[in-house]
Amino acid sequence: MNKKQQVAVIIGILISVIFLWIAFYDLRPADVVDNIQQANIMWLLVGATIYFLAVTIIALRWQFLLRAIEYVPLSKLTPLVAIGYMGNNVYPFRSGEALRIFLLKRNHNIPIVKATTTVIVERVFDGLVMLTFIVVPLSLVDIASEEINTVAQFAAPIFLSALLIFFILTAKPNVLHNLIKFFSRPLPERIATIIEKIAEEIIHGLEALRSPSQLAGAIISSYTTWAIEAGVYWIVSFAFDLDITYWVALMVVGTVNLAGLIPASPGQVGVFEFFASTVLVAAGIEETLAASYALTVHIVIWLPVTLVGFYFLVKQGLGWQAITQARSLGGETQDPTS
Secondary structure (H helix, E strand, C coil): CCHHHHHHHHHHHHHHHHHHHHHHCCCCHHHHHHHHHHCCHHHHHHHHHHHHHHHHHHHHHHHHHHCCCCCCCHHHHHHHHHHHHHHHHHCCCCHHHHHHHHHHHHHHCCCHHHHHHHHHHHHHHHHHHHHHHHHHHHHHCCCCCHHHHHHHHHHHHHHHHHHHHHHHHHHCHHHHHHHHHHHHCCCCHHHHHHHHHHHHHHHHHCHHHHCHHHHHHHHHHHHHHHHHHHHHHHHHHHHCCCCCCHHHHHHHHHHHHHHHHCCCCHHHCCHHHHHHHHHHHHCCCCHHHHHHHHHHHHHHHHHHHHHHHHHHHHHCCCCHHHHHCHHHHHHCCCCCCC
């Protein structure tokens, strides 16, 4: 890690500590621990098991986005998605994404730029689903929270603008071609050629958006996977006997994931707990119980997939060092002319 990255990691950890302090500073730790100890472990195990269905559907979405490039069996993509989750959960800079892109290149020879483009499209779809999960429940449930509104208002322009850009590039690929040619004219010929090749790879990576069936598959699987994850949040609420509806669970999912734009530590420690408990308190749940639930559901969606992801990483012939070097692993194969 260079000095700038080290500073970014330190800032992320500080942000997480601040949010953890805000979420728990006026609560008695003994009460939080007591609530967690009294939780029904059966519901926690059910939620953790169902979560892997959401992971499989996310892999299916990636398959839809990759089909225009190359068909990759779901059985091959699901382990890579789990590895990506694991990497994001334990190492900064979303290195899990770089690691699964590298493995896709290594295992299936799909170019780095094309694979990266599909992953970026995934993130945009995720953002739009999260916005839906906030806006729709707000129209059905009587919840008022300045924090929820702030998250939605901040994230909406980012994801809507990105989606618009993707569809413009998909419908009018010559727009990107012409822009690249204009700005690369003063550059040396070799560099200009590489930049133009990257632009071609990006456009090819967006190819799935031109196919109605693949686009529909990606959209439907996006909503399905996150709806299942919201179901996990709802199931975990049963372990604490929380009186919340599925709509509230959707809002928790939408808010905590959009809050992921905040540059915190890996796994969004602190940020997750603060925003999850904020939504629940706004829904009428007592503050200590809300914080206990937030901490527990975070563990349920963090720990099992992290362990399984590391298991799949080892099966790929890699170890812990591969996570810490994820970005350099990707960089070794980033020649767009290959």
